[in-house]
Amino acid sequence: MPFRPQGTRYWHYDFQIRGRRFHGSCGTEDFEEAKAVEAEKRVEAKSQATASPKGIFTLGEALGTYYAEVAQHQSSARTTISQGKALVSGINPETKLHEITMAMIQRHVSSRRSEVANGTVNRELQMLGRALRHMQKIHAATIADLDLKSVEVKEAEERVRELTRDxxxxxxxxxxxxxxxxxxxxxxxxxxxxxxxxxxxxxxxxxxxxxxxxxxxxxxxxxxxxxxxxxxxxxxxxxxxxxxxxxxxxxxxxxxxxxxxxxxxxxxxxxxxxxxxxxxxxxxxxRFHDLRHTFATRMLRQTGNLKLVSRLLGHKQIDTTMRYAHVLDDDLRTALDDYAVTGRVPKKSPKRRTTD
The missing domain is CATH 1.10.443.10 (Intergrase catalytic core)
Structure with missing residues (x-):
């Protein structure tokens, strides 16, 4: 576990592998980032230890290494940290990658579904998949044959909430x-x-x-x-x-x-x-994300061009943009209100007659 020596604002690591000591600065004031750096140093140290079996890493080492080598340079770095924390809260971080089972993953998913939205659970699984593939490709890690896609849970259709002018x-x-x-x-x-x-x-x-x-x-x-x-x-x-x-x-x-x-x-x-x-x-x-919905609905209402809005949002499939189609439906309904075959357009729906 990282520690902060007196007189410095940076966290440090200090551990032993096979009797050999590894220590130094994590180069960060953030404790979560320091843990990720320490995990990466452990991976490096393990690969240097001749008695250590090649390609054998723990879940904690994999998540820490993925963060240090990939995620920390992304704008979503803090999200990756929180996702990693959630994963190791349900799966022992000392579990070796080749010993992770689908049963472990399923238990984690079932537990997390009671705490967070299904979409959040799926994003955590997807991050785990990226971390495992990174360890396998870059560090020749031995990983279990896991079908993470099969345990993803169905997400509710995202609701569209627009900020009104008021x-x-x-x-x-x-x-x-x-x-x-x-x-x-x-x-x-x-x-x-x-x-x-x-x-x-x-x-x-x-x-x-x-x-x-x-x-x-x-x-x-x-x-x-x-x-x-x-x-x-x-x-x-x-x-x-x-x-x-x-x-x-x-x-x-x-x-x-x-x-x-x-x-x-x-x-x-x-x-x-x-x-x-x-x-x-x-x-x-x-939510803050609803500002994105606000932009989309207002732009679609102004232009009536679904394809244009899809490109502005960066959607790969126009089907994703179809959630905003209700805006066009409203415009079509308004246009139909002024159209009549008989030439008589009722201003209001007639009241239903009641009997005593």
Whole structure:
């Protein structure tokens, strides 16, 4: 387990394998990241030990190595940490990869379903699959033959929740002013929170009028900059200190000396301010992801072009965008209200006569 020596802000690791000591700095102040670094160091140390069987690694080592070598460089790094923590809470982290059974996986799935949404369970399984494949490909790990897809659970159809204009006014009234840009850019682009908080100035080309969005799964997509977005980005206040100055969206850190601007992260205390604003504004059943739905429904209502909206959202299949088709149905219904074969268009539905 990582520890922090007196006089340093970084966590350190110190362990022995086959009588040989391995120790040093994890190079991070974050305890969860330090655990991942330590796990990676254990993998490296084990591969150096001549008496250690090749290709034999534990679940904890696999998740830690995957984080250190792949996930920590992604915008969804903290999500990967929480997913790893969930996995080792249900499956012993000391379990060797080739000894993991489908029964273990199924028990974990059954337990997690009582705690979180089915979609969350599936995302955890998918991350486990990526970690196992990484260990097999990069470190020649011996892994069990697991069919993780077969134990994924059916997800409820995602509901579409649009922010009304009145709710929008109330939200900005109660939301901290330095968090307004985060919400505005979400409504202007329909981007997910991880893509927005990971957006760097190097991803923004105001001259070419293109933003490079970095989505989940290391996918990038180009988003066109219109006049509103261009003026908005040009007016944003910037952080002065590295690494925060690299990021587009920042907030005023009132806890730090001098109140400097720091980058906004998708998790942590700053996002709690978003939730507090929703409560203060009296907005119920609304998540940050619903800002993406808001962008989609408003854009579809304005253009009537489902294919265009699908491309702007980065959907690979237009079927995914069909959840917003109700907007077109409303427009069609409105158009039909003004159409009549007989020439008589009732303004209101006639009242049903009642008898005594």
């Amino acid at each position: 709710e929008q006014t109330r939200l900005f009234k109660h939301l901290r002013e330095d968090l307004h840009p985060l919400v505005l850019l979400a409504m202007m682009t329909g981007a997910r929170v991880t893509a927005l908080t990971g957006l760097k100035w190097s991803d923004v080309d105001l001259e070419a009028r293109i933003i490079t969005m970095r989505e989940k799964g290391q996918v990038t997509r180009k988003f066109p900059i219109n006049n509103e977005v261009r003026a908005f980005l040009s007016s944003l206040p910037k952080a002065e200190d590295l690494p925060h100055s690299r990021y587009v969206l920042t907030y005023v850190n009132h806890k730090a000396k001098g109140h400097p601007r720091h980058r906004i992260t998708p998790t942590g205390g700053i996002m709690e301010k978003w939730k507090e604003a929703l409560v203060a504004a009296g907005i119920e059943n609304f």
